[in-house]
């Protein structure tokens with residue numbers, strides 16, 4: 001563990017009765033970074049996050065904040081957007097923000113926060129009447145109410161429609177621009193690619209791989225993936241060595257797309273439904289685990 005880390009997981013483990021939820025996880029987050037914990041449902045992301053937040057005690061390992069064990073001051077310096085936060089009934093957005101602000105000694109400028117999270121139009125609305133996107137924006141504002149150095153976001157865009165998700169990403173960009181360090185969990189690979197400087201892919205409580213999304217993809221894949229429906233490949237023709245058969249498609253990993261297309265035609269493949277994709281974190285997860293993230 002190096003001294004320049006804001007927060008670090010050092011050999012974290014969590015054993016629940018009959019379930020090893022987190023199994024020896026180590027990583028560090030530098031100041032100003034957006035670090036993503038990625039993995040399917042049940043991978044151990046929330047449990048890891050809760051140990052880092054000081055909410056769950058680890059069964060093994062330790063959490064270090066600025067190189068030291070968590071102390072009372074830690075709570076003042078962090079913000080948390082939980083997966084499910086219950087808001088007080090019969091409260092408006094403004095009242096809700098004020099109530100959470102009162103819990104801390106440190107305060108963000110509430111008007112600035114309202115602007116940042118685009119809450120101006122809904123300040124007097126009852127929190128039970130918010131759309132999914134509005135609710136998540138309020139929960140983010142609540143997480144930022146004490147002007148934290150580090151904010152934890154646990155699957156903040158789960159359940160949002162694609163447009164609301166994109167809006168939320170733009171909001172996270174602005175939080176980053178203010179210099180706030182972000183630790184986010186998600187099972188959307190696209191989200192992680194879009195937002196995170198560094199990610200750790202978690203499955204069955206362990207980190208499978210960690211690094212910059214673009215570097216990880218470059219290390220594991222050539223330039224492009226060609227995808228053909230299985231029926232487009234002649235049944236009597238063996239697959240080339242750089243191809244993989246998936247459920248209903250064939251994937252061919254290539255560096256030079258034009259050359260590869262010529263070779264496919266020589267094999268007698270039909271190119272009419274061909275797709276050329278840039279490899280993604282989704283592809284990386286499939287390659288590492290043999291199963292798709294949403295399976």
Ligand SMILES: Nc1ncnc2c1ncn2[C@@H]1O[C@H](COP(=O)(O)OP(=O)(O)OP(=O)(O)O)[C@@H](O)[C@H]1O
Pocket residue numbers: 016017019020021039040041042043044045046047048187
């Ligand atoms: N309090 C608990 N008691 C027993 N088992 C638990 C408890 N909390 C979590 N688990 C189990 O630990 C494993 C990891 O759960 P966790 O919620 O950390 O995963 P996750 O990656 O955050 O999943 P999701 O994306 O669904 O939130 C799962 O098998 C879960 O059922």
